[in-house]
Amino acid sequence: xxxxxxxxxxxxxxxxxxxxDGIPHRLLxxxxxxxxTVVIAVVIAVPLxxxxxxxxxxxxxxxxxxxxxxxxxxxxxxxLVVLWRGIGLTPPITALVVLAIPPLLAGAYAGIESVDxxxxxxxxxxxxxxxxxxxxxxVPLGLPLLLGGLxxxxxxxxxxxxxxxxxxxxxxxxxxxxxxxxxxxxQILGGSLIVVVLALALDGAxxxxxxxxxA
Amino acid sequence: MTWVKxxxxxxxxxxxxxxxxxxxxxxxGFLLAxxxxxxxxxxxxxxxxxxxxxxxxxxLPSLPLLVIIPGIIGTSFLDPINVAITLTLYAVALLxxxxxxxxxxxxxxxxxAASASGYSRWQRAFGVELPLAGPAMLAGxxxxxxxxxxxxxxxxxxxxxxxxxxxxxGFQRYFTTEIIVGMVLVVSLALVLDGCWVLxxxxxxxxxxxRTA
Numbered sequence: 001x002x003x004x005x006x007x008x009x010x011x012x013x014x015x016x017x018x019x020x021d022g023i024p025h026r027l028l029x030x031x032x033x034x035x036x037t038v039v040i041a042v043v044i045a046v047p048l049x050x051x052x053x054x055x056x057x058x059x060x061x062x063x064x065x066x067x068x069x070x071x072x073x074x075x076x077x078x079x080l081v082v083l084w085r086g087i088g089l090t091p092p093i094t095a096l097v098v099l100a101i102p103p104l105l106a107g108a109y110a111g112i113e114s115v116d117x118x119x120x121x122x123x124x125x126x127x128x129x130x131x132x133x134x135x136x137x138x139v140p141l142g143l144p145l146l147l148g149g150l151x152x153x154x155x156x157x158x159x160x161x162x163x164x165x166x167x168x169x170x171x172x173x174x175x176x177x178x179x180x181x182x183x184x185x186x187q188i189l190g191g192s193l194i195v196v197v198l199a200l201a202l203d204g205a206x207x208x209x210x211x212x213x214x215a
Numbered sequence: 216m217t218w219v220k221x222x223x224x225x226x227x228x229x230x231x232x233x234x235x236x237x238x239x240x241x242x243x244g245f246l247l248a249x250x251x252x253x254x255x256x257x258x259x260x261x262x263x264x265x266x267x268x269x270x271x272x273x274x275l276p277s278l279p280l281l282v283i284i285p286g287i288i289g290t291s292f293l294d295p296i297n298v299a300i301t302l303t304l305y306a307v308a309l310l311x312x313x314x315x316x317x318x319x320x321x322x323x324x325x326x327x328a329a330s331a332s333g334y335s336r337w338q339r340a341f342g343v344e345l346p347l348a349g350p351a352m353l354a355g356x357x358x359x360x361x362x363x364x365x366x367x368x369x370x371x372x373x374x375x376x377x378x379x380x381x382x383x384x385g386f387q388r389y390f391t392t393e394i395i396v397g398m399v400l401v402v403s404l405a406l407v408l409d410g411c412w413v414l415x416x417x418x419x420x421x422x423x424x425x426r427t428a
Contacts, residue, residue, distance in 0.1 A: 003286040004286060007286075067361075070358075070361055070362055070365065071361050071362075071364070071365055071401075071402050071405045071406070072365065072398070072402065073365045073368040073379065073382070073397075073398065073401045073402075074365070074368070074369070075368045075369060075371065075372070075379055075382045075383075076368065076379075076382045076394055076397055076398040076401065077398075079382045079383070079385060079386040079394050080391070080394050080395070080398070082386065083385075083386070083389060083391050083394065084391075155274045155276075158276060159276030159277060159278070162276050162278050162279060163277075163278050163369060163372065166372055166383070166386075167386070173278070176278055176279065176282060176372075177372070180372065180373055180374070185286075185292065188282050189282060189283065189286050191279075192278070192279030192280075192282050192283050193279070193283065195276050195278075195279040196275055196276065196279050196280070196283070199274055199275060199276050200271065200274070200275075203270075203271065203274040
């Protein structure tokens with residue numbers, strides 16, 4: 001367990017807490033990229049998923065797309081996007097958005113589909129418009145699965161943003177990628193532990209949120 | 216294409232390396248998940264903690280886990296065994312839930328009927344529950360297999376060679392062809408393995424044919 005002592009040494013070195021490469025800055029960067037990516041992906045995927053779930057159209061396409069994207073290696077997509085679009089913030093964020101869409105899409109349409117059709121018919125029978133059915137019946141009742149999709153997407157982005165450090169993105173993955181380059185194992189381990197804690201904290205927060213959501 | 220021909224030997228070698236790093240974790244992961252999932256479906260006290268632990272494990276990011284494992288078990292940082300162990304953990308985490316659900320959907324009446332016909336506890340588990348839960352478990356194995364093939368590539372970042380090495384090399388040399396060839400090979404490998412699992416399923420579970428798993 002000596003390596004964990006060394007990682008502790010890395011944590012308690014004060015220079016690792018300041019400046020561009022300091023832990024607070026890298027952590028905020030990582031959270032920032034994750035938030036940006038998830039917001040963009042939600043704006044694209046959730047309305048589309050709600051529409052697919054509500055109308056039942058394009059369902060086959062959505063299922064096939066979600067399955068196919070799971071087979072696509074993340075690292076390949078990330079490196080390819082840089083060779084095509086150059087370095088900077090846009091190419092990695094674009095790739096991260098693409099990878100965050102399938103879980104959100106699946107959560108949205110599965111959430112709507114999980115609502116009992118008799119409930120939906122009853123809502124229509126009461127004279128609700130299609131928009132009212134969606135907003136007041138289907139979305140609230142499908143919320144647990146919608147949140148589940150959001151949870152998977154967030155965790156996926158936190159993990160993939162770490163890998164994206166290889167193609168020059170900032171954030172916590174820098175410690176791992178830079179550490180591998182100079183064989184600095186305490187730094188690799190320290191950075192990895194922060195990512196794991198971040199993922200666990202987010203997963204826990206979502207678990208609480210899902211418990212609070214009216215199911 | 217000329218690049219593929221010139222490097223055919225290396226591509227074959229990387230594919231083999233990738234293949235064993237993908238198959239071993241799924242097989243071992245399933246063998247571990249089988250008893251755990253069975254217990255989880257049988258004993259309710261064990262269910263919630265087992266499924267929660269699996270969920271938490273599955274939520275851990277791959278690259279960090281890949282470098283934390285050698286720190287815990289004391290292997291060399293570059294050893295391919297770290298990739299195999301990490302991916303086995305993911306496979307177990309994913310499959311425990313599938314196995315538990317698969318056993319859970321076997322109807323209680325069928326189990327009672329088996330006991331009433333004089334099946335012992337073990338005969339019932341292997342002769343009745345396992346075959347009936349088989350198709351749903353196969354579906355879970357296929358999901359685990361596809362995502363494992365894709366996850367192996369992350370190992371290339373810490374220097375464990377597999378088809379993912381084509382991504383890191385292609386990136387460093389600014390050579391798009393190499394990355395695209397890598398993508399095609401990884402996706403093809405995932406599809407071929409998936410086909411193999413379907414075939415294994417047809418041989419071992421002939422009664423499930425015609426039904427969607």
